[in-house]
Amino acid sequence: MTIPFSYILRNVAARRLTTTLTAGGMALVVYVFATVLMLAAGLERTLVATGQDDNVVVIRRAAQTEVQSGVDRRQAGVVESLPGIAIGRDGQKLISKEPVVLINLPKRDSNKPSNVVIRGVTPTGLVLRPQVRLVEGRMFQPGTAEVIAGRSIANGFQGAGVGETLRFASRDWTVVGVFEAGRTGFDSEIWGDAEQMLQAFRRLGFSVLVFKLADTDRFDAVKQEIESDPRLTLEAKRETRFYADQSEMLSKFISYLGTTISVIFSIGAVIGAMITMYASVASRTNEIGTLRALGFPRRAIMAAFLVEALLLGLIGGVVGLVAASFMQALSISTMNFQTFAELAFTFTLTPGIVVASLSFALVMGFVGGFLPAARAARMKIVDALRAA
Amino acid sequence: MLLTRLVTRNAFRHQLRTALTLVGIVVAITAFGLLRTIVDAWYAGANASSSARLITRSSVSLVFPLPLTYAQKIRQVPGVQSVSWANWFGGVYISERNFFPQFAIDPASYLDMYPEFILSAAERKAFLTDRKGAIVGRKLAEQYGWKIGDVIPLRGTIYTGTWAFTLRGIYDGADKGTDQSTMFMHWDLLNETIKKLYPRRGDQTGVFVVQLRDPAAAAEVSAAIDATFRNSLAETLTETEKAFQLSFVAMTEAILLAIQAVSYVVIVIIMAVMANTMAMTARERGSEYATMKALGFSGGFVALLILAESVGIALAGGLAAIALTIPLADAFAERMGSLFPIFFVSEQTMLLQAGAALAVGVVAAALPAWRTATVRIVDGLRAVG
Numbered sequence: 067m068t069i070p071f072s073y074i075l076r077n078v079a080a081r082r083l084t085t086t087l088t089a090g091g092m093a094l095v096v097y098v099f100a101t102v103l104m105l106a107a108g109l110e111r112t113l114v115a116t117g118q119d120d121n122v123v124v125i126r127r128a129a130q131t132e133v134q135s136g137v138d139r140r141q142a143g144v145v146e147s148l149p150g151i152a153i154g155r156d157g158q159k160l161i162s163k164e165p166v167v168l169i170n171l172p173k174r175d176s177n178k179p180s181n182v183v184i185r186g187v188t189p190t191g192l193v194l195r196p197q198v199r200l201v202e203g204r205m206f207q208p209g210t211a212e213v214i215a216g217r218s219i220a221n222g223f224q225g226a227g228v229g230e231t232l233r234f235a236s237r238d239w240t241v242v243g244v245f246e247a248g249r250t251g252f253d254s255e256i257w258g259d260a261e262q263m264l265q266a267f268r269r270l271g272f273s274v275l276v277f278k279l280a281d282t283d284r285f286d287a288v289k290q291e292i293e294s295d296p297r298l299t300l301e302a303k304r305e306t307r308f309y310a311d312q313s314e315m316l317s318k319f320i321s322y323l324g325t326t327i328s329v330i331f332s333i334g335a336v337i338g339a340m341i342t343m344y345a346s347v348a349s350r351t352n353e354i355g356t357l358r359a360l361g362f363p364r365r366a367i368m369a370a371f372l373v374e375a376l377l378l379g380l381i382g383g384v385v386g387l388v389a390a391s392f393m394q395a396l397s398i399s400t401m402n403f404q405t406f407a408e409l410a411f412t413f414t415l416t417p418g419i420v421v422a423s424l425s426f427a428l429v430m431g432f433v434g435g436f437l438p439a440a441r442a443a444r445m446k447i448v449d450a451l452r453a454a
Numbered sequence: 455m456l457l458t459r460l461v462t463r464n465a466f467r468h469q470l471r472t473a474l475t476l477v478g479i480v481v482a483i484t485a486f487g488l489l490r491t492i493v494d495a496w497y498a499g500a501n502a503s504s505s506a507r508l509i510t511r512s513s514v515s516l517v518f519p520l521p522l523t524y525a526q527k528i529r530q531v532p533g534v535q536s537v538s539w540a541n542w543f544g545g546v547y548i549s550e551r552n553f554f555p556q557f558a559i560d561p562a563s564y565l566d567m568y569p570e571f572i573l574s575a576a577e578r579k580a581f582l583t584d585r586k587g588a589i590v591g592r593k594l595a596e597q598y599g600w601k602i603g604d605v606i607p608l609r610g611t612i613y614t615g616t617w618a619f620t621l622r623g624i625y626d627g628a629d630k631g632t633d634q635s636t637m638f639m640h641w642d643l644l645n646e647t648i649k650k651l652y653p654r655r656g657d658q659t660g661v662f663v664v665q666l667r668d669p670a671a672a673a674e675v676s677a678a679i680d681a682t683f684r685n686s687l688a689e690t691l692t693e694t695e696k697a698f699q700l701s702f703v704a705m706t707e708a709i710l711l712a713i714q715a716v717s718y719v720v721i722v723i724i725m726a727v728m729a730n731t732m733a734m735t736a737r738e739r740g741s742e743y744a745t746m747k748a749l750g751f752s753g754g755f756v757a758l759l760i761l762a763e764s765v766g767i768a769l770a771g772g773l774a775a776i777a778l779t780i781p782l783a784d785a786f787a788e789r790m791g792s793l794f795p796i797f798f799v800s801e802q803t804m805l806l807q808a809g810a811a812l813a814v815g816v817v818a819a820a821l822p823a824w825r826t827a828t829v830r831i832v833d834g835l836r837a838v839g
Binding site: 083084087088090091094095098126127128129130133134167168169170176178179180181234235236267268270299319320323327330331333334335337338340341342344345349398399400401403406408 | 470471474475477478481482484485489513514515516517518544546550609610611612614654685687689691701704705706707708709713716719720722723724726727729730731733734738
């Protein structure tokens with residue numbers, strides 16, 4: 067014999083203020099929990115999607131980022147001559163030799179400077195990144211002081227929109243186009259002609275080499291070849307791995323901090339649920355006695371109160387999750403500690419996060435409701451009926 | 455007198471409920487304090503900077519070095535007392551996880567400019583005379599168990615190869631806010647090695663540190679230095695040390711804002727919990743309060759009774775939380791190692807914690823107190839808890 071669900075539902079609805087406050091507290095906790103997970107997921111998706119699995123990034127050994135790395139023309143030539151690099155439609159090898167530097171640009175809204183990645187690319191570089199497409203304006207003319215800017219840079223930094231000019235490396239550069247790269251790390255970069263960039267920044271060598279593998283399974287052999295060649299002081303990584311490594315510190319920081327905060331917050335919410343449920347039990351002592359006298363077993367009483375607590379948790383969880391899902395419209399732009407460069411990413415809601423948040427809310431409700439439910443179930447019929 | 459007795463009796467009537475509420479407040483206020491301390495730690499570098507020092511760097515970005523010859527020209531700018539230079543080394547100690555800042559400096563001039571790094575005369579001399587020597591902060595030495603004379607191997611990420619430095623001194627900070635997690639080595643050694651490997655990259659440095667004769671002249675001197683190098687191959691950007699440090703903080707502002715927002719969310723959550731407790735309490739005691747009013751106690755007195763109980767519980771929790779924050783912050787700082795070189799609970803944080811506790815108590819009691827004070831006696835007596 068179980069207590070009807072409508073009885074439980076009415077109990078929750080009867081005390082509106084208390085229900086709202088308790089579920090509201092839980093909703094806030096779930097909101098924070100879900101937001102943090104969404105942030106970590108968004109960051110991960112941005113950087114993992116930045117790379118192509120069959121592309122290989124070659125940087126100087128021990129350099130952790132493209133900006134720190136340096137590859138001179140002699141070494142670049144050696145790498146280019148290696149077998150295993152895919153050949154493009156025009157018969158040229160699909161390898162892009164790129165200078166990458168950081169420059170300081172002021173943000174549009176706060177006027178505060180932040181570091182932005184400038185990448186010198188060649189037509190091959192564009193072939194290697196099929197996810198990049200122009201959404202406004204046109205491509206830069208090779209051999210001129212023209213650049214194209216990623217969507218987040220064009221929106222966020224002064225002088226980076228189409229038709230505006232940027233001043234760096236003692237020259238004025240005209241922004242002729244804005245590109246979108248499917249919410250990847252390239253959205254936070256400015257691209258120009260590689261040779262122009264080398265001259266402007268007075269560089270003799272490139273920063274990074276990117277090439278496409280002819281056979282994606284032969285990565286280990288190619289890596290071995292590059293790293294064991296005595297003429298080369300370089301290391302090779304799959305592009306996907308390379309970008310995932312770069313976000314490691316930031317995404318770890320976000321998820322550690324977020325999890326710690328959520329756990330601490332949940333203690334507060336669990337206590338809130340516990341207080342509510344204890345009060346709910348205390349004020350219904352007579353009712354519990356009557357229910358028992360009518361023949362409902364202890365199990366049913368226990369279950370009724372647990373379901374009530376779980377219901378509170380569920381309401382909180384759903385409200386929190388709905389609030390958190392609105393965050394998807396926002397984009398966060400911050401400095402990646404590892405590359406020292408600006409990186410924009412969005413909150414991403416995945417099915418896994420929905421499940422995790424709702425389970426988290428239910429667990430909070432269960433933990434908060436268990437002891438009060440046990441107390442209700444343990445009551446003796448006579449004592450419960452006698453209590454005023 | 456009667457008020458205090460009534461309040462204490464009332465507060466301890468539902469011992470379990472009061473205890474739970476107290477625990478909730480302690481957890482929330484502690485979390486609030488820790489989050490504020492993390493935000494403070496972010497700004498620590500800027501707060502510790504001196505207003506009498508300027509930093510000159512390449513106007514393009516920090517990645518681009520400046521030629522060392524600039525030191526002479528900067529020294530000639532009126533208002534400049536002395537010039538030193540430093541370069542980010544970016545070495546890895548054993549593995550990437552052991553991150554701590556390392557700077558290659560011109561030792562004599564740099565240490566003169568930073569009196570907050572306290573080094574004994576003997577250790578200073580030992581460092582100055584050993585080109586392969588290095589000094590580290592007290593905290594860093596304790597973290598890795600380094601003693602004077604130890605050899606510290608670093609794998610260079612910007613300057614390739616494995617470098618071995620002999621520890622010649624351990625410096626202390628002049629106060630709590632001084633960074634004691636940095637390693638300094640000789641710029642000369644770095645430069646010589648670089649010149650052999652890549653002649654083009656020799657005789658360059660990342661930043662110049664400029665000591666001002668008069669801190670009030672910072673703006674004019676900065677402008678004068680930058681004017682000296684305008685239209686040269688390496689234009690400069692000079693700003694006060696504080697502005698330089700704040701520019702790093704600004705780059706990670708989004709994360710900082712999120713932490714700050716979250717620290718207030720926790721207070722809102724606990725407010726909801728506490729308000730719930732007080733609302734429940736007042737409802738249960740509705741007929742009691744009505745009886746008191748019938749006996750002649752004023753509505754204000756009854757409201758005060760509820761307010762005092764709420765504020766009392768909140769403040770007790772707040773005080774316990776402040777006491778708990780300090781050891782927790784220490785434990786956290788130890789675990790994070792050199793990620794947050796300066797990490798301590800400031801007095802301002804403690805005041806904010808106390809203020810937050812007070813606010814929670816007052817807000818939680820506001821609605822029930824007002825309701826009880828204004829309800830008609832008949833309705834109060836009729837109400838069933």
